[in-house]
Structures are given as C-alpha cells and as structure tokens.
Amino acid sequence: MSRGAAGEIWRRDMEPAIATAGSWSEAYKGMSADNVKGLVLALSSSFFIGASFIVKKKGLKKAGASGVRAGAGGYSYLFEPLWWVGMITMIVGEIANFAAYAFAPAILVTPLGALSIIISAVLAYIILREKLHVFGILGCALCVVGSTTIVLHAPQERMIESVKEVWDLATEPAFLLYAAIVVAAVLVLIIYFVPQYGHTHIMVNIGICSLIGSLSVMSAKALGIALKLTFSGMNQLVYPQTWAFALVVGTCVITQMNYLNKALDIFNTAVVSPIYYVMFTSFTILASVIMFKDWDRQNLTQIVTEMCGFVTILSGTFLLHKTKDMCDAAVPPLPVRLPKHLDAEGIPLTRQNY
Helix, strand or coil: CHHHHHHHHHHHCCCCCCCCHHHHHHCCCCCCHHHHHHHHHHHHHHHHHHHHHHHHHHHHHHEEEEEECCCCCCCCHHHHHHHHHHHHHHHHHHHHHHHHHHHHHHHHHHHHHHHHHHHHHHHHHCCCCCCCCCHHHHHHHHHHHHHHHHHHHCCCCCCCCCHHHHHHHHHCCHHHHHHHHHHHHHHHHHHHHHHHCCCCCCHHHHHHHHHHHHHHHHHHHHHHHHHHHHCCCCCCCCCCHHHHHHHHHHHHHHHHHHHHHHHHCCCCCCHHHHHHHHHHHHHHHHHHHHHHCCCHHHHHHHHHHHHHHHHHHHHHHHHHHHHHHHHHHHHCCCCCCCCECCCCCCCCCCCCCC
C-alpha cells in the first residue's frame, strides 16, 4: 500500500475522533466574566450561611431554655441576641447569594450550597456536639463532587436588557402553572400537615421552605438583574414589575425563615442542612429551567452530566440521612421538651412527642 493511500485511510479513520474533540471543545468553553463573579459570590455566601445555622441553633437552644421553643410555636428566640447574630450572618450570606444570582444562572449558583452543608455539619460536630458518622463525611464529599460537576457544566447567563423581559418570562403559562402548584402545595402543608406531623416528620417544614424558596430565588434573581441594570445606568426602579418582584421576595423569605427555624429547633442540624439543600436545589433548578429556559442553551451531553452531578449530590445526602439513624441507634434520642415525670435516675420513662 502506498504512503498516500495509507495517509488517506488514517485521515478517514480519525475524522470522527477529531469531530468529537471539536464538539467537546465547544461544549466546555471557559466561564464568562459574569459567571466567575457569580461563582465567587456564591462561595462567599456558603461560608456565611453554613456558620449561621450553628449560631442560630445555639440561640434557639438558649431561648428554648427560658421560654416556649420555636418547634412548639414559640417566638422567644426573637429576644435572644445570639439568634440575631446568626440571623445577621445568614443575611450577609443571603445578600452575597442574591448578588450571585444577578450574574450567574441558578443552575450554577444553587448547587454551591453544598459547601454550607459541610461547614454546618462540621461545626455542629465541634460546637453543638452533634454526632457525625464517618459515612456522613463521605456524604459531604459526594455533595461537593456532585456540585462541582454541575458547576463545570453550567450554562452561560442569559443576556437580559430590562426587568420587563424577566416579567414576560415569569408570566408565561408554564411558569405560572408551576407557581400555582407550589402555592397550593405550601398551603396544604401549612394547614393540614404541620399541625399533625411537623414535630415528627422532617420533610414537612423543610418542604415548605424548599417550595417557597424556589419562587423566592426566581424573584430574587429578577430583582438582582433589575438592580444590576440600574447601577449600570439603565434605571429599572421606575417599572412596577421591579417592586412586584421585591414584594414576592420579602413574603417568601419571611415564610422560609419561620419554618426553617422550626425544623432547626426540632431536628438535628447535620440532617436539616443537607435535606433542605437537596430539596431547595431541586425545586430551584426546576423553576429556573422552566422560567429562564436554561437547558435550551445546552446540548444533551451537558444536561446529562448535570443530572449525574445532581444524582451524586442525592447519594451524599442519603448517606448523611442514614448517618442520623446510626447515631440515633447509638444514643437514645432526647424528647422534644422535658417530660413531667422522670424516674429515680432522671431518665424519661417514656418518649413524649408533641
């Protein structure tokens, strides 16, 4: 066989590989400047939010020792300075997170909350003396790996020139249907499930926080875009849509904080944080895909990779949840509040749930 013929065969055999390499190169372009800004802000917010869980938990315990606990419907924690320190820390983190959504898509920003899971779990073990099994550490690692995978394949931020464009996206039939389903589900949980199962089933209070959270993130992103455009010289404060988004953000955040406080007061912090993260991330990504159509700007490879990353996060969360069962088996669970009758050694005769 001549050298020319051999070369022609080699080129023909290598064409599919060259084409594949080219498509991968296009798929995994570097992050834009806006995405990098959003990434840095999201990382900063995770540090503050992760620490705030622990500080608030300490405040809730201190307030519950002298008043009605948040899990029992009390609000004595509002008079506890330590709780307010945690709240301010969380607000700082949320402000950074809010700014991140103005620069980057929710699919990039939201998964970075996995970092706050690790911070809160480790601090809960060190400061609150809450149990964390070795598999819990593995679960944290899986959460980080999954989140990193999603971040590396996140879509570029959509270019928006006015808050009216965001309003048009929010009032499309698909997102209106999603919002209606979320509101209906939250009302059912609050009216029918919280009174009966709020103290025994962790998913009730966290479900409310997560569902409402997806709407608050979409509204916060819209408000953040409006403020970013305003600071760049295009005033968006003159539009009523900006103030409508601000009202939705305020309402949703207040609701989230109320039921998150209840979950933190009743259940182990190392379990509340990851479950809240996974549910909140799931609904937020779903809302973003529906409203901002993030996946319309991605190929199938990127979408599948993001889903694999998300499954990895779910696996890590499952390990963390099973860790609670292992710790509970080793250490008898404490009652929700002190029972009236103790035996001679001060141990509760029966577990009382309220």
